[in-house]
Structure formats: structure tokens, C-alpha cells
Amino acid sequence: MIFTRKQRKYLSDWAQSLEPWTPGELPRGRRYVKLNTNESPFSPAPGVITALQAEAAQLRLYPDPACIALRKSLAELHGIKPEQIFVGNGANEVLAFCFAAFFAGATVRGADISYAFFHTLARLSATTYQTAPVLSNFSIDPGSLCGGAGVVLANPNAPTSLALPPGALRHIAENCAAHGSVLLVDEAYINFGGESALPLLDTLDNVVAVRTFSKAYALAGQRVGYAMAHPALIEGLHKVQKSFNPHGVDRLAQATALAAISDTAYTERCVAAVRAARLDFSNGLQEMGFSVLPSDANFVFARHPNHQGEALQASLRGQGILVRRFSEPRIADWLRITIGNNEEMGKTLNALKSMM
């Protein structure tokens, strides 16, 4: 929509300076095979539906602002204390609170090919975001992130799907600790592979690991995420939350997240199915001549030497399949394809074969 200059001026200078993130396309009308936003191909655990119905009867009442029951349960799951856990309205909100609590007005370093939302959050929180280039194989050189500033990483990384090698996180975290700065690790895909920052919490008070219920727990529509860190950092996140939206995590979100983590067997089965499909799909792509990065996530990042990414994406779309592509020059020919169910992946391989 086009607005007049006068209308645009109603926005504060600050609001005008924001650079909002563009989410993956939400299809309307036609039914697409949706492999563009890394959602789970499975339903949430059966207990989630029961919990949702029971909690609906309580909606007259405000939710627990401290999320005590869910934090206790998450603490048991991860072998830490409830004071080491912060729950927010989706991991993206938790990340926004982390930027506000740990980085606002300062400098944070990250990789040039990483989760694009970090740029948006830096803008929102008046943080200077310095990026170091990833290597030619898209892996992150831990040394390139070391220095005085805080560090933000996604591990496994998005959109590359690559996890850091064992030990790399500790190296970065200890370097940050030596400079008195925070290491923030976005672990949205950690259920599918890679080494978590969680063990570092035993000895380091400057590490924050952020998780989401949107991917492995199949609850993207519900909006729940959480951070794990030293109680002093968690206290900072609560301070920001209470200054912004004190009842930020609604009753249904708390109840469904609790139900989802209480059925670990179900989640493990879903994750195992995604990992198996990921292997088959990657092999199928490689047989067609694609380069596929070794994925530790619920998506793959792939490129064909003889076909432009934009053309492949458009052609898949024409055949009813949505995948994601980013326009930065280094990765413009790469497709990020979510691992769906076997039928969806078979359909996608066939569609690609017809273009080769």
C-alpha cells in the first residue's frame, strides 16, 4: 500500500529506522507442499490436544507470569535449575529480549551467513552487528568471532544447516568470558544434530542457549521458546519481559509446551523420522548432481552447478512446492528445503528431476 509523506511521518524516527524481517511465504488459495519455513511435518504430541482443551476452560484467568510449572519441567528435562530458565512467546521474542538485555547499545559479532533476524534485532536494540565471513565451505571459523564484543550464533546454523565442530563453542565461550561478554547461541535446530551449549552452563556464567517449540515439537503455531543460562542472566531477561509484556506467555502456550515435553518418546520418533528422510533426500539430490551441505537440521541447503537457484525455486513453485531462497550473492543459487514427510520429499525429488 502507498502512504502519503504526511502519513509516513506519523511514525517515529526510531520506527522509520527499523528493518523488519520477511518471513517465508504463507500460501493462500492453492494447496502447496510447504517446505519453506522448517515446520514439522507431524502433528503435535497427542497429549497437547488434551492439554489445550483442559486449559481452555481456564482462559478467564491470567496466566502465571513466571511460567513456574513449565520452567520446572524444562529444568528436569535438561538437568538444570528452574532459575536457569526463561520462557518467552516464541524463540524470536526470547532472542529479542536477549539482545535488549545483553547487547543493547553495544557491539555483537556473528557470521555473515546466519539467521537474518539477528540483523533485525540489532537494529531494534541499537546494537552494532559486526559479521565475519564464513569460510568457502560455509563453516564458521571460531577464531573470526573472538574479540571483546558479545557473540551471537545459530548452531546448527541457518540457512546452511551446518553445526559447529565439537569444542568450538567452548573456545568461543571462554574467549567471551575472558572479555566479560555474552555468547548467545540460537539452538532452534539442536534436536536434529549438533552439540548444545548446555554443558557449558556448568562452568560459565556468560552463555545463553535459546530453544524453540516450533521445530522438533511441532508447535510453531503456538509460539513458545525459552532460554537457558546462569540465573543472573535469566533475571535480566525477566526484567526486560516485565518491562514489555508481563503476561507474555499465555495459558495455552504454557499448557501445550508442558504437554509436549512430557511425551519425549513421541518427539524422539518425529526427530528420527526427519533425520532418516533427510538422509534419503540428500542422497536423492546428490544423485542429480546437487551439492548438499551435511545437514544437522530439519532442512537441507543445496545447489545445482548447472541451474540457477531462482529458476529452480520458481519451477518448483509452479509444481506446487514452496522452498526458501535468500538473495545475498554468496548464497543466491542455494535452496533451503525443509524436510517434510516421505511423500512430500518424493514429490520434490521427482519435480526436480523433471527440470534436470
Ligand SMILES: *Cc1c(COP(=O)(O)O)cnc(C)c1O
Ligand atoms: C525457527 C527459528 C527460530 C524461531 O523460533 P520461534 O520460536 O518460532 O520464534 C529462531 N531461530 C532460528 C534459527 C530459527 O530457524
